Amino acid sequence: MMIVNSTIIFALLASMVLIPVAAYAQEGGPSREDIISAYYSGPVYLDSYWTSGLNSSESTTELDVAPGDGASTLAVVLINRGPSDISGITGQLTLPSGFQATGKPAGSLATATFNQIVKVGNTFTLFFDVDVLDTASIGEHTAQLSVDYSRFFETGVPRNASMDVPFRVTGKAIINVSGISSGDGDASNxxxxxxxxxxxxxxxxxxxxxxxxxxxxxxSPSESVKILGNSKWTIQSIGEDSQVDLPTRVFAANSLIGNPASFDVTVEYSSNGQSNTETFTLGIYIAGEISIRAYDLAINYIGGTPNIVGSLLNEGNTVALFTTIEVTGAENLVSDLPPQQYIGDLEENSPLPFSIPINVNSRAGAGTYAISLKVSYKDDLRETHMLDVNSEVQFAPEQPADESSQGPDIASISLMPVGIGVAAAAAIAGVTVARRRKKSALKRTFQAGKADDDDIESVLDSHSSKQDRK
Known part of the structure; x- marks a missing residue:
């Protein structure tokens, strides 16, 4: 069997990778084999970012995080730069101040695993669940990552690689959109x-x-709600914890009274180098208008009783419900304030008369008096509204009906001096008594037969003639 010189093997490896010359040029430094093992034998840090928490190798969306965001996911991207495939990958992350492993005591390590084989030159991602605490600061941070792994077909104790993992807390934009109507100076929806x-x-x-x-x-999604003012604005920037107000003008048709409507708002912006688009729906309520006016206020006598009378007119476009009216002030005119009166629903463009009986102060004479009224009503949402009415009215006491109906003779007598009245009454009484006595005497004579041939009328007439001759 041919034996290959180790120098030849080293030369072959050196031809495959680039080794920093300064790393092994110094006397007493690490061997070339140690350098290759340290730099190129396993996982090496490539990138890190915050994401939505998808624990897989699939593509994920990068997110911005801010202090106090709580549970978040830090993705750490590594590359296998070793001479062989690796597997059984487990990462443990030591976090800096302001961060904590989710669901674990303070100071615990955040752990993530990758259960697939990573070929030489391929990348893989470890997803660490991390709580971003309120004490975290915006800016750059560094965590220490320890990765245990095994070379493919290698047995025994897993290998380990340690490295720094830089990451950034950028802060994030949180957009809020609201809308209010400022009609009549009152802000509402x-x-x-x-x-x-x-x-x-x-x-x-x-x-x-x-x-x-x-x-x-x-x-505006509804054809019955029109935007008459601006509907699109361009703003250079909006700083953190800042707000921009955008005015416009709108019109809603009467057919929508009592119904909800909405506006759609789209906000496009850039933050931390990324473009974003957010949409919002602003709900509104289409209300009717109630505008009440009091007119023709006066004091009239009705059935001998003085009343404050007048009319209410609703000049709006919807009904005023459960309308009441009461007198709240009539100084020097009434002895006590009358109770509140219910006058019903006040339709739009339809006057409604009212009359309130009052007890006039006995010392009140003819003249002008100030009165105050309070009109209470409810709108379509059953919310109560108040209207104060202040006015002046003319008052003239009315003569009692029994005095004006007395006969003229009695009235004339009542106006005579006392002595003349008594004498006249005595004379009338004397004449009446004398006539009654004469009629009685003649009647007795007639009944006794002294005038058999004459009837009573003839006797009376004859007697009267005699008396006249005397």
């Missing part, structure tokens, strides 16, 4: 139908990495 409303979109970066080249697009 409602749009009033039938009128042009101001609407603001807020794009906020709640993360720890800035975003650049931001493009925001607003779309």
């Amino acid at each position: 409602q749009i009033v139908a039938g009128k042009i409303e101001d609407y603001n979109i807020s794009v906020a970066n709640k993360g720890t990495a800035p975003i650049t080249n931001v493009v925001v697009t607003l779309v």
Whole structure:
């Protein structure tokens, strides 16, 4: 059997790989065999990145992580630069401060395995489950990786390779989009139908990495909701924990009153050198408008009772439900405030009259008085609203009905001096008594037969003639 010189074998290996000359040129340094074994006999670090946690050799998506993200997956890419295939690969990662193996006590090693044969020159990935703690800092970090492996067809104790694994915590952008209507100065997620409303979109970066080249697009899926203002904006950058407000104007048809609607928002941006696109749906409620006005306020007597009267008009485009009205102030006019009155639903464009009986203060005379009313109603969402009405009304006391209906004779008598009234009454009484006495005497004479041929009327007439001659 031919014996091959070791020098020839070394020459053949050296021709296959490049060995740093400085590594073995120095006297007393490692042998050429040691250098080949150290540099090219097994797995070598190639790359690392954060990913979604797919524990396989399939392609994965790189992700950004930020302090406090918690459970994450660090992918470490290695390459087999040895002279033979390797298998039985297990990696143990010693983590720096701010990181911890998921589900293990602090200080424990993160472990990952690769259960396939890795041919010479091929790459493979170890996936380590790592918690990114709140104390982790943004920037570069280094972990120590120890890899146990076996050469193909080799038995005995596994080989080991140790190396540094650099990785980076970049921070990440967290995009939040919201929309509010600022109609009538009140910010809400409602749009009033039938009128042009101001609407603001807020794009906020709640993360720890800035975003650049931001493009925001607003779309209305409904034909009944129109965007009348801007619908696309370009923003140079939005820093971490910053917000940009984008104003526009919108219009919703009356047919949508009482119904929900939505806007679709698309945000395109770049972060940590990667392009991203996120979509959001902003829900809104299409509300009707209720605008109540009180008019023709006055004080009228109804059935002899004074009432505060007037009318309410809903100038909006939807009904005001469960409407009530009450007097909250009428100083110097009423002795006590009347109770609240329920007047029902107030339809749009339809006046509703009201009358509130009041107890007028006994010292109140004719004049102008200030009154205050409170109108309460509910909208389509059963939310209560209040309307305060302040006005002035004219008041004139009404003369009682029994005094105005007395006869003129009694009224004239009541206006005479006391003495004249008494004398007149006595004279009338005397005449009445005398006439009654004469009629009685004549009746007795007639009944006694003194005037048999005459009837009672003739006797009376005859007697009256005699008296006149006397």
